[in-house]
Amino acid sequence: MASYIEFTFDHSNELVELLIEHIELVLQTLVFALPLGILLGVFIAYYQPAAVTVLWGAGVAMTIPSLALFGLLIPILGIGNPPVIVALVLYAQLPIIRNTYIGLTSVDQSIIEAGRGVGMTKWQRLYKLQIPIALPVMIAGIRNAIVILIGVATVGAYVGAGGLGFYIFTGIYQANVEMVVVTTIVVSLLALVFDYGFKSIEQILQLRNGEEIPLTWGAKLLTRALP
Template sequence: MEFIQEVTSLYAERGSWFLELIGAHIALSLTAIVCAGVIGLLLGIWISIHRKAAGSVLTAANILYTIPSISLLGMLIPFLGIGNPTAVVALTLYGIMPMVRNTYAGITGVSPEVISAAEGMGSTQAQIMLKIRLPLAMGVITAGIRNMVVMTISTAAIASFIGAGGLGVAIYRGITIYDTAMTFSGSLLIAVIAILSDFLLGIVERRIKKRLHLG
């Protein structure tokens, strides 16, 4: 109970500082999410068209995904230095994997009968991709986005160790000065943002799947 009071007091006394960290954390995460989303989507579309390259691309993305976050940040520092740019690159590389995988799975999972019917009606491959494959794959793609968003928000906490902003600053500072309340406060806010994002994206995902089912 005493610890909870300590955390509550910390939020009350340093509210503006925590709000600033929340803003920086969201900005950092959102930048990486947009970059990973666009790159992963385009790459997923590309390998769904060029199937022979799918294995190599997915393997490379999987290798990047399995590298520990702190190790990846350390490997990027000699090339990009410290700060937000390095963190954005690292988070983007992590986020590409779920986007590529789900985009590829969603597109290739579209029923061949549907594609054959569209081709029989004279649709071009571009029209089939934009009007049939992608819309029908959106449920799977949204699940990839959901996974990527939560992972990016959580992993962004590590970015403070290389001088980037965000709520990881509170965690890092709490560790260095042995302030468990500050460490907990930063961790709790990250968890809340991740859970809220997952909840909202879950609603979007369910609505998309319901619409596809009804369609």
């Protein structure tokens, strides 16, 4: 245990730099993955015949081993962040698309009919009624996607993307147990922090939708801070 603590203090600056790189990589991925996944989820919610095909394709993308996918993308995009971001966007699609689809199709039809009755267009019903009600379910999908991205992004270091995976692969090559264990713990903690944060947001949205649920400490803080 002492060796792990010593390693953490001795390499704290490098760990922080790699942590920031890792977060940036995940956020860059989300910039592309979220709009794509949500748009596809909305599309299949309105065009049901395409649902099976789109969800099947997103599921297949998740089953492709990350190194194999990087290998397919490197000849096209080179090494570094681009092939990793494209691969991560593909890995993030299934939970985002599926939860968007489930959230939108689970909205009570009487609410949609009420919106139609007051003269709302299809798109007005979507962004004024369906999406606000479906948001907690959609956020749950984004939570799952982010946890997946944080884990898979470590493999991106193998093709020059940087992030915490750099220390994990370096530790494996050098047989440095402390480097591997400490970095793995940091990756796990990062995933837990993001998961907890989005869980708190999900609970606040559920609360605003009229659901009575036990709140996490983070959700309680947010309810006090938000109007």
